[in-house]
Each structure stands twice: as structure tokens, then as C-alpha cells.
Amino acid sequence: MYRTGLNDLDAVVAVAREGSFRGAALALGMSTTALSNAVAKLESGLGVRLFNRTTRSVSLSEAGRAFVEQIAPALQDIHGAMDGARSRQAKPSGTLRINAFAAGAREFISPLVFAFLRRHPEVHVDLVTEGRLVDIVADGFDLGVRRANLVPADMIAVPLGRPQRHAVVGSPDYIMRHGEPRTPSDLAGHRCVRIRTPDGALYRWHFEKRGETALIDVTGPITLDEASLARAAVLEGVGLGFFLEQDVREDIAAGRLRRVLDDWTPPLGDLCLYYPGRRNPSAALKAFTGLARDLARKART
Template sequence: MSRHGLLELEAVLAIAARNSFRAAAPELGLSTTALSNLIGKVEGQLGVRLFNRTTRSVSLTDAGRAFVEQVAPALREIQEAMATARSQQEIPAGTLRINAFASGAREILAPLLLEFLRRYPQVHIDLVTEGRIVDIVAEGFDMGIRTADLVPSDMIAVPLGPPRSFAVVATPSYFEANGKPSVPPDLLSHRCVRIRLPNGALYRWHFEKEGKSVQIDVDGPITLDEATLARIAVLEGIGIGFFMEADVREDIAVGRLERVLQDWTPPTAPLCLYYPGRKNPPAAFRAFVEMARTLVRGAMRSV
């Protein structure tokens, strides 16, 4: 093995865990082609094939399976030793990989992420936003950001603020021309900006009041899958939109948008930072968690 064999070993284990070069490559910060070339070099140095590769599948050979079984425990010990050494850092440095859904990332980008980078310029944050729920440990993230009800029970969770809520909004001119809905079914006679979920399904707008839940399959002239695009459409007077309140809070405050059906959009679960328990977290990790706790203390005092 080369003097840079740690990356090579991590690459073998990542591919073995996912049975896919394509899925393992982003975790390692490599292109699929570069990863394939790296494994080819490892196999050449060992003199055996570690993986059976076809155009449709990847699987370990017998030699590869034996190699992984012996290497995996040793690599874990090396990684733990490195983590212990990094934990002795006094100045936060290195990379923090964070997984979040887009609306949560928008809420904490300025008050937490960017403020953290200003305070600790030697840290790099790699933020990945996606709608699907991921296993942050298996996919190589240090921490995740989701609503409290979606945080796995075996994770440590740090609330990032008070409960969140949805907001139904449109421009004042739209409501002047079309009237305001007073109950959720009234939306069926309005033009609405429809929402497509990451799985391709159309989102039904959810409402609740006094224990009664209502789901409305709205109709309208446009369907979008990204909240910032939907906000633009609503601000242009296309129709009524359904957003996380934080995404349109400023628009409501200055009068660009008006909120309706507020009594049907009660508070929901708060946003949380979550992560697995770690014996010797590096300084950057510890500093980020502490700043998150400080953020929530400030947010709760302002409520």
C-alpha cells in the first residue's frame, strides 16, 4: 500500500458498505472515475481483485471479503486514535459536514453557520441540503438538522429555536382582487402555487384547529419544488402560497405579503441540530455545538 493508504482503505470499505462506486464517491470527495482508478491501484498493489464489477452491480470477491473483515476493525482503531489526537486541538479547525433540509438550512445559515465561520475562520463547513431523510453516520456527516419529530431516538438533539409554523400568504393586491379564504376549503376556489415533494408527489396543504385536521389538495397555475421559487411566484401575484413562516417572515412584516388562516396553522416541532455521541469530538465540533446551544438560549429569550 502507498504512504497514503488510509484513503485507499477508507475507499475499499465505503464501496463494500454501499456496493456502489457511484454512491461511495461523494463521501470520499472523489469522482467515480477517480475512485475506480484508486481501487484499481490498490488491487494492483495487492495482486488480487477485491471487487466483482459489472455495468449493473458491484460485489466483494472472496479475497475482498476477507480483506474487509480484517481491515475494518484496524481502520476503526486508527480513526479513533486520530479523533483523540484532534480532540486535543485548542483552536477549532478542519471540516464539519452537515446534512439538512433546505428550509432548515435557510433558517440557520446566517445566525449559526455564517456567524460560526466568522468566529472560527480555520473551519470549513460542507453543507448538503436534501429532502430525503439520511443516516448521517452511514453517509459520513458529522451532524444533521431536522425537525425534532424526525430526529432518530439514538441521537443527541439540540433544539435551535422555538416551535415553527407554516404560513399561508399572498400579495395584498391578490386578496383585494380575489378575497381572502376564511377556512381551508375556501382555498379550492383560489389560485395556489402547488408544491412537489422530493419523491415526486404533490403536497397536500395541512391545517389543524382545535384538534381537527384538514388536508387540501389545492389547484393553481404552477407547480414548483423549491420554496425560493414559490416565494417569487407569490410575490409576483400568481396566487396563494404555503411556506414555513420563517421563509416569508420579513415579507409579512413589511407588507409585501399578507397572512391568512393563521388560526389553522398552529406551531409544529422545533428545528434541531442532532449528532451521535462521540468520545473525543474535535474542537470544531465542540465549538459548533456550543454555539448552537447559545443560539437557542438567545432565541428562547426573545420569544
């Protein structure tokens, strides 16, 4: 007789949340085949189809929707109890899932994540980067990383160090040929590398100085959707680029890129690690947030 396991229930909730078997498998760290088999076994055991499947989409059936609505809160309680039990262990272990935007991840992965893994080799860190803001609790993450102004009010936030800034840069060759913009409005006469955001919109360059703000829809010969590609284009002299400072800091220091409009790009606010105020955080979560606080204190001194 087939007995339903916790992993089978997690699989159903993950597919419902992600809207696809592939996305759910990635979230759970298992193969798509194994996840599909787990859902199929549960459906067979229940005698009802939980998902409507086509070659292009997956959606909950009416029975599946009612089933997920009933089991999801119970699963949260069960996992909370398991987290509570793990929190009593002396040695951090298990998996920490972290959601961050790519530039933020590049900023903290070396001083924090790598240092943590060296101290706690029995912990596995699953770091997911994406541009969209997510509900870290609903999407199954333990921690998130965003700028302070984007952290939800009901979360505990830990500043990770120096505030972020934007930087407008160009290659020395480009600036020699086209000159240096002195104000944001001067960008109308420049070739710029345009960036498309994850939702498909073209990113507008944001500037601020002494209370005056400007949002500029730049024009240029190329549109890209990834910061490393935009950096390569700017290094080649294609045009000016708009980046988070940490992505081009070494290029500026080495003279490969020159910064312009520096006085129009004030600090954006601290980069923060954030997490829900659980009553029983795991030993791994407590160790990770503790290390983050230690590093933040050292950065301020």
C-alpha cells in the same frame, strides 16, 4: 510494492455507500478521477475486482461486498481513534460535515455557521442540504439539522431557537381578485402553487386548529419542486403558496405577501441540531455544539 492507504479504503466504502463514483467523490471532497484511480489501484493490489461497473451503474461484486463488510467496522474504529486524538487539540480545525433540509439551513446558517467560521477560521464546514432523512453516521456526517420530532432517539439534540411554523400566503393582487380563504376547505375554490417533494409525491397542505386537523390536496396552475421558485410564482400572483414561515417572513413584513389561515398553522416544534454521543468528539465539533447551545440560551432570554 503498492501499500494500501486509509484514503483508498475510505474511497471503497464511500463508493459502496453512495452507489456511484461521483457521489462518493463529492462526499469525500475529491475529484472523480482521483477516487476512481484510488479504487483501481486497490483492486490491482488485491488482485480482485471490488465493483461491477457499467455506463449506468456501479455495484459491489461478491468479493467487494465481503471486503466492505469486513473493513467498514474497522475503519469506523480507526476514525474514532483519530477523532479522539483530535479532540485533545486546543484549537478547532479540520472539516465538519452537516446534513440539513434547505429551509432549516437557511434558518441557522447566518446566526450559527457564519458566526462559527469567524471564530474558528481553521475549520471548514461542508453543509449538504437534501429533503430526505439520512442516517448521519452511516453517511459520514458529523451533525444533522431537523425538527425535534424527526431527531432519532439515540442522538443528542440541541434546540436552535424559535419553533417553525407554516404560512399560507398570497400576493395582495391575488387576494384582491380571488378573496381570502377562511378555512382550509375554502382552498378548493382557489388557485394554489403545488409542490412536489423529493420522492416525487405531491405535498399535501397540513392544517391544525383546536385539535382538528386537515390535509388538503390543493389544485392550481403550476407544480414546482423548489421553495424559491414557488415563492416567485406566489409573488407574481399565480396563486396561494404554502411555505415555512422563515422563507416568506420578510415578504409578509414588507407587504409583498399577505398571510391567510394564520390560526390554522400552529408551531411545528423546535429546529434541532443533533449528533451521536461520541466519547471523543473533535475540538471543532465541541466548539460548534457549544456555540449552538449559547445561541439557543440567548434566544430564550
